[in-house]
Amino acid sequence: MTEVEAAVRQLGKTIQADPRYTAYWRAKADNDADTDLQNDIQAFNLKKMSYQHETKKLEEKRNPEKLEKLEQDIQALYLRIMENPNMRAFDSAKQAMNAMMQEVDTILSLCANGEDPDKCHPDLSNCSGNCASCGGCH
Template sequence: MDIIEKARELGRLIQEEDSYKKLQDAQKNADADMELQRLIGEFNLKRMSINNEASKKERDQEKLSKLNTEMREAYSQIMSNENMIAYNDAKAAFDVVANRVLAIVQQSAEGADPETADYSQSSCSGSCATCGGCG
């Protein structure tokens, strides 16, 4: 079996992982939640309105402040929605697994022992933008 076949096998195993299945279910539930989708749409409209107002030469600070408050309220409602909470929890659980898998593969590609290579959460902020690489 060559390395590409092994990568595809790994992909299948990831999709069989319990945390992956829970994430997919949570995504479906969030997508089917019409109230949540309405709130997300409202949030996006507020964000666009803020961008439009902020890009004006003579912006209305009072209007910007009002839109900002409304956008924060919409965000708060989104984040307190039970399906969004379940999605975020499932995403966090799957990210732990995905980060470990990625760290093991990357560290192994850099010469680390695949038997001991692993993800160290304490050394990772979660943002790859400021990272010099896992390991």
């Protein structure tokens, strides 16, 4: 095993010990165990598939009333899903986990581009995802 591989494996262990990691996996497990939420997600996905199927029909064969009803059903299911406490907790934990991983990725990229590993620490609060806006950080 190379020194870089060993360091990355240690980083993986450190990430798994971080509270954001444990919060994410706990929230994911709670989400997966929530039968009502999973039923709503399944119904949402089926409605989306029905909507997509209906929109792919030739214009003269489309049923505008059916499309409108499907849109309403999809919106209602989406709102119910997003109001579920387990989904809210999962969404928040996922955002925190994604932010941590973006920070890790950005620091690694800065180091690979010659920045001082002990001093480089990008301010991700202003990151738009478009490197042209700040000169490129990822």
